[in-house]
Structures are given as C-alpha cells and as structure tokens.
Amino acid sequence: MTSFETPVENLVLVAGATGGVGQLVVGKLLEKGFRVRVLTRNAKKAEEMFNQRVEIAVGDIRKPATLPAATQNVTHIICCTGTTAFPSTRWEFDQPPNLIEWGVTFLNPQSSQAKAKNSPAKIDAQGVTNLVAAAPGNLQRFVFVSSCGILRKNQFPFSILNAFGVLDAKEKGEESIINSGLPYSIIRPGRLIDGPYTSYDLNTLLKAKTGGKYGVVLGTGDKLSGDASRIDVANVCVECLFHLTSSRKIFELVNQGQRPPVINWESLFCQLE
Ligand SMILES: NC(=O)c1ccc[n+]([C@@H]2O[C@H](COP(=O)([O-])OP(=O)(O)OC[C@H]3O[C@@H](n4cnc5c(N)ncnc54)[C@H](OP(=O)(O)O)[C@@H]3O)[C@@H](O)[C@H]2O)c1
Secondary structure, three states, X not given: OEOOOOOOOOEEEEEOOOOHHHHHHHHHHHHOOOEEEEEEOOHHXXXXXXXXXXXXXXXXXXXXXXXXXXXXXXXXXXXXXXXXXXXXXXXXXXXXXXXXXXXXXXXXXXXXXXXXOOOHHHHHHHHHHHHHHHOOOOOOEEEXXXXXXXXXXXXXXXXXXXXXXXXXXXXXXXXXXXXXXXXXXXXXXXXXXXOOOOOOOHHHHHOOOOOOOEXXXXXXXXXXXXXXXXXXXXXXXHHHHHEHHHOOEEEEEEEEEEOOOOOOHHHHHHOOO
C-alpha cells in the first residue's frame, strides 16, 4: 500500500547528501517530486552539485547547535552520513600523521579513534544521536543507512571491518533511532558498489541506473552478505517514504539474482518479519 502521493507539504532533509548514496537519494527525491533540503558542511559543494534545486542548510552532525535550523519543518529525514571504516584523512586528525604515526594508528584503534575529529564514533554514533535529538516530534520517518554485520561483529570478515569500531558506532546510531520513538527504517546494505558519482552533475545522477543486472534482496536478522548497489540503496531510502510496511523495520539489502523489469518494493517490505 502506498502511504501518500508526494504531497507538496513534504520536505525531506538529506544528511550526507554530498556522498555517494546521498547524491543519488537527492536525485531520486527530486524525480519523485519531493521538496529537498540538504544538510552539508560545504554549501559551495552542494550548490554546484544540485543546481539550486534543493534548499541548503549548513550544518555538521557533530555540532548539535547547527542542527535545529536544518530540521525545522521537515517531514522526513534520510541520513546517509559516514566516513571510512579504517583511519584515513577523512577522519580529520588534528595533525596529518607521519608514516610512523600511521603505523601506530593502525596498531592502536582506541587511541586513533580518540585523536580523530571525524571518526565513526564521532559521526555514526554521536552525530546520528545528535540528529535524532534535533528531529521534529511529528517526523513521519527517519531513514538511516547503517551496515551489514552489526549482529556479526565477531565473525570474519566483519571482525576486520569493525577493527576500528565502525560497526559498534553504527549500532549505537541505530539504538538512538529506535529508542527515540520516531517511526524509522534502518537499512543495512552489503558492500557498496556503483558510484560514488562525485564528479557528475545532477542530470547524470537522475539518469543513474544499476545496469539492470541484479535483483534486490532484502532480509532481516543480519544474515545476508554480498554487494549492494548505491543506486538501489538510494532507491530503497526513498521507497521507504511511500510504504508504511517499511516503518519500524531493520533490514539488509544486497543485489543478487535476476532483476525483474520492475522492483515490487511493497512485496519486498511485506516479506520482512
Ligand atoms: N562503503 C561500503 O561498502 C559501505 C557498506 C555498508 C554501509 N555503508 C554506509 O553507507 C553510507 C553511504 O556510504 P557512501 O560511501 O555513499 O558515503 P560517502 O560517499 O562516504 O559520504 C558520506 C557523507 O557523509 C557526510 N559527512 C561526513 N561527516 C559529516 C559530518 N560530521 N556532518 C555532516 N555530514 C558529514 C559527507 O559530507 P562531506 O561532503 O561534508 O564530507 C558525505 O556527504 C555510509 O553511512 C556508510 O557508512 C558503506
């Protein structure tokens, strides 16, 4: 059952809009007729990317004071923020580590998390918690891009992926959303493929297709593994807004099997326990 037909009063905030999945989410929302506000740390980047077709709210999910202006009057939030699972320049260390310090960083996950300003703990756990706290009480849906492996952190290969705590941090983010009482959809994709389309413009994003090769498989209980197309992760984020059957659900997404001519999202959501 479709819950609504994109009424004009809907305003969707996309956090992480300049990222691989986020850009595709924005493209898909515009295609479906939603009004879109993007939360970004870099207004210029967002302006160039989205051709003035979105509202821009400058903010940072680590800084709670920057969030109320961004979340004001929004009806839905789609959160696709993230950083690398392993230490990189995107973790924003105070001073760029030299070669020896990089070695120490890799040998000491706890201390590297503490030294980094934009680590998974800062974004996926604390940042998401801040965004949830700033959400309007009458929000219709909080959609969160989490990750496969949350319930398999001690199993290979997820034990390696979690060496620097990315899955621990995503789990804390999930808990904040669930405990908030807001209606949510939590997506746990497999390894992301397709894109990011960071050097493309909006028209290219609107045309992004999966190549039509693989079907979409959703599952619960964190049992699925495999690749997930950023395009289908973006598709499911937006489809969740149309389907009440996706509310208060936590599910994995991977691409497997033959792709049907049309993906029946309602049927996929209904199969979830
Ligand atoms: N890579 C994988 O295989 C994989 C697997 C499963 C799940 N995931 C998850 O899937 C999601 C999307 O991945 P992706 O590769 O498409 O993302 P991405 O390209 O890495 O984009 C991340 C986004 O987060 C934003 N961001 C980072 N720190 C922020 C902060 N402090 N405040 C506000 N925004 C911030 C970035 O904005 P700026 O432009 O300002 O940096 C960017 O828009 C992520 O949550 C990731 O953890 C990834």
